[in-house]
Each structure stands twice: as C-alpha cells, then as structure tokens.
Amino acid sequence: MLKEFALKKEFTLQQAEKVIKDRNIIEEVLKESGLTEKVNRLEKGLFRIALVAPFSAGKSTFINGLIGKELLSVNILAETAAITVIKYSEQKRIEIYYRDGTKDMYPADGTEPTDDDLKEFLKAKTAVQRKEGEAIEVFEEEIDRVEVYWDLLICQDGVELIDTPGLFSAYDQHSQMTNNILPTINAVLFVVEPHQVGQKHFMEVIQDRVEEAKNSRLEEEGRHIFFIINKIDKYPNEEVAKAEEELKHILKPILSAPNIHKVSSYFAVKARMFQNEEIGIDNIQKDTQIRFTDEEGFPVAGRGIQEEHILEILRISQFHSLENSLSEYLSEKNDFLISDVLNTIQVLFDREIESLKQNIEIQRNAGEEKREYYQQRLIELRDSFGRMLHNVQDDIQETISLDLFGSSSSLGSLKEVSEKIEEQEAENYAMDLEQYAGKYWSTKSAFLDEDNAVELMNEVADKVNSKINIFRRLLTRNAFDQIEQRVKKTVNKVVNIFEQFEVEVNQSFEEKLDLSKKYHTSFLDVDALLKKLRHDLENKFSETLIKISKRLENEIESARRKRTSYRDKPGIINWFKSWFGKQDTERVFDESGFRKDVSKKIQRIVQDGADTLREEAREIAQYISDESIREIINNFQHTINERISSYNSWRKRMLQGIEKDLAEIEQSKEDIIGQHEARIQDLKEKKEALRQEEVNFMVDTIELAEKEVAASVN
Secondary structure, eight states, X not given: OOHHHHHHHHHHHHHHHHHHTOTTSOHHHHHHHTXXXXXXXXXXXXXXXXXXXXXXXXXXXXXXXXXXXXGGGGTTTTSOSSEEEEEEOSSOEEEEEETTSOEEEESSSSOOOOHHHHHHHHHHHOOSSOOXXXXXXXXXXXXXXXXXXXXXXXGTTSEEEEEOSOTTOOHHHHHHIIIIIGGGOXXXXXXXXXXXXXXXXXXXXXXXXXXXXXXXXXXXXXXXXXXXXXXXXGSOHHHHHHHHHHHHHHHTTTOSSOEEEEOOHHHHHHHHHHHTTSSOHHHHHHOTTOOEEOTXXXXXXXXXXXXXXXXXXXXXXTHHHHHHHHHHHHHHHHHHHHHHHHHHHHHHHHHHHHHHHHHHHHHHHOOGGGHHHHHHHHHHHHHHHHHXXXXXXXXXXXXXXXXXXXXXSOOOHHHHHHHIIIIIIHXXXXXHHHHHHHHHHHHHGGGOOXXXXXXXXXXXXXXXXXXXXXXXHHHHHHHHHHHHHHHHHHHHHHHHHHHHHHHHHHHHHHHHHTOOOOOOOOSOOHHHHHHHHHHHHHHHHHHHHHHHHHHHTHHHHHHHHHTOEEEEOOSHHHHHHHTTTOOOEEEEOOHHHHHHTHHHHHHHHHHHHHHHHHHHHHHHHHHIIIIIHHHHHHHHHHHHHHHHHHHHHHHHHHHXXXXXXXXXXXXXXXXXXXXXHHHHHHHHHHHHHHHHHHHHHHHHHHHHHXXXXXXXXX
C-alpha cells in the first residue's frame, strides 16, 4: 500500500541529491532556486491514518491486514484503550506517555526485546479485559497515549497508523480524539461489521462522528474519510450489500458520495503472511475460518486449499481496492511536493543555460571597441535595476496590506471574514443548534419518567456539547475557506505585479545590452504558490482547531458543574465532624426539581449551549484574525520576499559574470565563448539525463501498478 507514492518520493529525493552534490553547480545557484527548502518540505511530509471503530469490529485484524503481519500476536493494539500510534523504527520499542508529563519506555537500555517481552511490559502498564485470576493494575486513565515503534514497511516513508479508543468510547476519550487527534489526521478509516450498521445506537453516533471528522480537515466532501465494512467472509453477500446501502442512507445528510470498501481483514492478513513466508500452506489449510467458493461454485477449505489459491484469498479480501484508493488520495494530496522539487530542478538548469547564452551573445556583440561601451551600460543597468526592485517591493507590500489588512477607509479581507463569522454565521449556527436540540428532545421526552430523568437530561446535554463541537469546527472551517479565496486573489495580484516587473527588467537588459528577445522563466510560479498556500492553510487549520479546543475545553465541564450541588452527608458522626469543619459531603443531583420542570431545564441547557456557541464564535473570529491567518500571510510574504531576493541575487550574479567576461583581457573572446558553450552542453546533458530518468521511472511505476492490478484480478 502507498508504494507508488513512496517510490516517487524516494526517486525525487535521489534526483535532488544528484543536483545538490554536483560540484559544478555553485551554492548561489542552489540558494536562488530554493531547491534545498523544497527537499526539506518533502522529506518532512507525514501521512497519518486514524482508525475508528466499535469494539469487536475487527479493527486490530484490519491493521494486521494492512501491514501484512500479525502484530496483534503481541497484543499491542488490544492491551489498551488509550490512543495508540504506530510508527516506523528498525528498533522495536514501546513508549507510554502519561497525563502528568512523565513517560515509560521499553526497553530502556537499548536492547532488542522479544515480542513476549513487549507484551509483558504493556500488560504491566495497561489493562482492558483480563482473564480471571490475572492481577494487573490498571493505569489507563492516567495514560495520554502509547507509541509503538516497529519495522513495518507501510510506515517506512512517513506513514503513521493511529488506533483510537473506539466509536462508543467514554466522553473524555472521545473528546481527546476529536480535539487533539482528528485535526492532525490525513485520512480517517471507519471500520464496522455488517450487523452493526443497522443498529439504532450506531446510527445515532456515526453521524456525529463522521461530521466531526469531515470538518476536521479542509477537504471537499470529506474525501479524506473512508468507510470499511469488515468481516465480509463471515456474512452472506446479500447482508453485506444491505449494510452498504444502509450506511449510504445514514451518511447521505453528511456525505453525498461516501467512499465505502468491503473487505475481509482476516483473509488479507493470512494471505500476506503466507506471501511473506511467515506461515506455510498447512497453516492456511488448518484454519477453519478460511473457506471460500471457487469459480465453478464448489466450496474450498482445508486440504483443498493449495498455494495457487493464495491470490484468490487475497482477491476475496478486496484489500487492493482499498489500498489503491488510499494511495491515490495520498499521491494527490502530496504530489505537488514531488512536482515542486522536480520542476525546480528543471528550472534551475534552464535559468543557468539562459544566463550563459546571454553572456555568449554579449561577447559576440562586444568587440574591442565596444567593451567600455558595455561596461558603462552595465553600471546603468545596475542602478536602474535597483530602483525597479525597490518599487516592486513597495507595490507588493502595499497590495498585500490593503487587500488583507485594509486601511482607514476599508476593512480588508481578514476583518470582513471575522465580522461575518462573529455576527452572521454564529447566529445561524446558534439557531440550528436550538432547532436540533428541540427535535432531539421531542423524540426523547415521550419516554421520560422518574427513573430515567437524569439519564435523558445528560443525553441532551451531551448532544448539545457534541453539536457545539461540530459547529465550532464548521465556523473555523468556513473562516479558512473564505480567507483562502480572498488570499488567492491577492496571490494572483502579487504574481501579476512581479511578472510585469520581470518583463520590464528583461526589456531593460535586452535594450541596454543589445540582446535578442527570448522567453524567460518567471521566478514566481503561481501554481506552486497556490498549492503551498493550500498546504500551509491545511496545517494551520489543524493547529487552530487544537488550540481553540484547548482554550474552550473547560466550557463543557463548567456546564456540567452548573447542574451539580453538594450538601452535608447525614448522620451523627458527620454532625460531630462539623464541629471541626471536617464534615463529609456527598454529590447529589436535584432530580425532584428536574422532574417538576424538566422542559424548562432542557430549554436552559439548549439556551446555554447556543450562548456558548455565540461566545466561541467571537473567540474563533478573534483568534483566526489576530494569530492563525496573520501567520499564514507572514509566511506568504516571506516566500515572496525570498523569491524577490533570489531574483535579485540571480540578476546581480549575471551582471557580475558579464563584467568579469568583459574584463578578461588576457583571454580571447573565442576562449570565453568556448568555455560557456562547454558549460551549456554539460548542463543540457545533465538536464536531459535527469529528465529521461524521470520519464523511465514514471513508465516503470505505471507498469508496476498495472501488474499489481492484474495480479489482484487474476
């Protein structure tokens, strides 16, 4: 899985390394191109996949199917309900991070543990459900997260697998996943069994969870969300198809075209373990869970399973379809990082060749009588270029400032978006919250009695809190979407200003130095700028969601405390303690008052929720305007300034090279031209070689993908 992108990334980094280590390409050229920074950005790229599922949906087996190894044999994923992150490392180890900031690591001495050693360490620290008689302390509530480092091929190129506590986990665990994990995730995989889809509790929960996941990324129509109907080997085809249709119906209000895959994780892990030579065909034959029907309709199981059936078992698992879908999404999201590096390499060669050709043209135009003439023209060019550069910097700065930050007579894009979020959208979402809670309560109030009053009230409160969380994300996402559109317009304005500046500079050089008119590659690639802007916005959106959640996380607890009171415990002993101010208290809920006027209390909860949402909208608008987007704009300005600085450096280096050539009295004109032509030929050959390697690589990659598809179909 994800092999195609991993191969592209590795190839691109190798190409860049050849250029960076080329002794004939000087440091100034690399700096002007920005190649090193773009390589660093590609190297640091992560792809984080989160798995969310009800317990018993086969999530652990599904992960085993992805990695092609029975990692569950060490019970790493079954031992804890805490968030577990699986990362690549050649040295196996487990790190446990506690809420108080401390950490445990095994092994601590750098030795290589056995799988059983890792299992025992994890058992000593965490526990979910143990066999009777196992006396193991439970520390789960103290654990923040568990990080597992393993030499897994899938994780080798920056892929991380995040195992979440579960679809129906406790509120605090779910809150941690929603507020701290989902915003950092690139893809979310919801794993379910066919029989779970139609359950009422599943339907109530899944819509909120999917909506939270959808609004945790700046992605159209939740393209980063994948739904896995697991264990299809255990259910009739009709039941699996029914579950798929029911899931589409449940998701229709949120996702118009959900990405649903039906798989058998168990078949996948067993087939891949055989392919990896971790088990033999006899293990497959003895496995009573592996049964299927051949092309002629005959059942195949036990000794009837032969090695040639392994591909059929893998095909039945349908993992290839899911993996291809994930791989395509990853490639699409990160291909610009690869193309940016490869394009920069080609432009680097083009620009150097262009400079050398201009030097040759000047040498041919400049006889002995014209040397001083051109030297004077170079002085004039340097002066005029400096003035033009200063003017374009001022124009660009003024455009960014007026467009985005406004002036005394105009608001600017940031303020416009901020006011719209605070005044208009917040009120719309507050009204939506009141309507949603009202409808939800109307369905529950019919079942109200004295025994379930508190439970129903808490359900309403949790639903209100959940919706506030969703609307908070929607408000933040809407703000980022609107700002992106406005900043894009500013980017296009800036690029137009700079390109016009380049045209004027080129014309000045051509006129002053008698150069022929040619096409020049711009230093500002608008497509690359917009893709980088999108990349930065997505990262900042994730960071903003986490920071806003932390700033507002006390709201829910505060709302719960409003419904709680404390009174003295009854009894003689406690009365005696009261003399010394040490009487005990007990926590009680005013059920009697609640039963008398439950509707008013529900209305108060809903109204408090709506007011909370309005207040959060003000804080969101302020935070985005003052901090998040300002940083994005500062990064954009920094990128523009870097490109202007690189252009300035390139032009000055050109002028210095021309001056040096004109001053070389001891060398003949023919010698200088010969050196430049040889350098041009060398650059052309290297550029063409790199380009041909790229073409060959792309062809090989396509052929490899076609072979894998054919193998999965056979």
